[in-house]
Amino acid sequence: MRFTKIIFSFLTVAVCASCSKIDNYVAPDGGIHGVLTDNLTGENFQTEQPNGFTVKLFEKGGKGNSPIAFQGKPDGTFKNAFIFKNDYKLLVTEGAFFPLDTVNVSVDANSESNFKVTPFLxxxxxxxxxxxxxxxxxxxxxxxxxxxxxxxxxxxxxxxxxxxxxxxxxxxxxxxxxxxxxxxxxxxxxxxxxxxxxxxxxxxxxxxxxxxxxxxxxxxxxxxxxxx
The missing domain is CATH 2.60.40.2060 (Immunoglobulin-like)
Structure with missing residues (x-):
């Protein structure tokens, strides 16, 4: 029993020590926003949320090239204000429109990228x-x-x-x-x-x-x- 108490005390000290370390990771300092315009109506592309369309960002130099992915809004706009400033390949996909090409974007504090899409209907x-x-x-x-x-x-x-x-x-x-x-x-x-x-x-x-x-x-x- 005494040995168990000693082990428990050491573990408690170790956990408390690890919790006292300062988190010094740099927070994301960039953001991107934009709008999809319907090529047939000239107005914002209308969709639904969630799963109306997906925006994917592939960071330059990113390990494994795994994208940052987020959903667009029902009125065809999109926004992500919590990404790092850098160069990215941007792909707008998985919507009721014909495929778009990937584009290169440089994300700063508040970048804007707009797209024209051709809807299925x-x-x-x-x-x-x-x-x-x-x-x-x-x-x-x-x-x-x-x-x-x-x-x-x-x-x-x-x-x-x-x-x-x-x-x-x-x-x-x-x-x-x-x-x-x-x-x-x-x-x-x-x-x-x-x-x-x-x-x-x-x-x-x-x-x-x-x-x-x-x-x-x-x-x-x-x-x-x-x-x-």
Whole structure:
């Protein structure tokens, strides 16, 4: 028992001594921010969070070339204010857009890097009209590059400002797998979502998806509407 107490005392002293050492590591002193612009609409690229798109930074001279990775925001912006000043290769990836090339960036205290992306699909001319108990949403789908088949369109309605394919309270949905892409792209859509409470504010968004490997949706911006 006495021997055990002695060992325990030595361990306690050792732990306390290690805790008393001063942490003198240098804190990250750089930051980077930017925005993705939709090449078809000229507006911010609309997506979701998390997993809308990923920004990867490969540090010059970094061991193993393991990237710093962080998520973009639903409005197409991104920001990381906790990285070291240095030269990096930057890659914006894993979004509902065609691949971008890696670019070289020099990160200082507040660097800016902006990108134009070509989406798999763009929701164009969206409009939302609130009526008693419902919203009527009109829009078209557009694309610049013919690739994967267009397979789905949705109108999503949420009681909270966050609204996407995972967060919604009401929806209207259509399967487009049996419709040719040519017909889809030439169509004007008008979808109605019913069952909404009078006096309540809802957040409305259009989503559409191609049969892309990442199963990512393209989105319109979010509309806030109050039901009469």
């Amino acid at each position: 763009a929701i164009v001319n969206p409009s939302v009209k609130a009526e008693v108990g419902k919203v009527v949403v009109k829009y078209q789908l557009k694309r610049e590059i013919a690739a994967d088949k267009i397979i789905e369109r949705k109108v999503l309605v949420s009681r909270v400002p966050t609204v996407n394919n995972s967060v919604f309270d009401f929806k209207s949905q259509a399967d487009l797998t049996a419709v040719t892409d040519a017909v889809i792209l030439a169509s004007d859509y008008s979808d109605t979502v019913s069952g909404l409470a009078s006096g309540q504010t809802y957040y409305v968004r259009v989503a559409a998806r191609t049969n892309n490997a990442l199963k990512k949706y393209n989105y319109s911006k979010v509309f806030a509407v109050k039901i009469p």
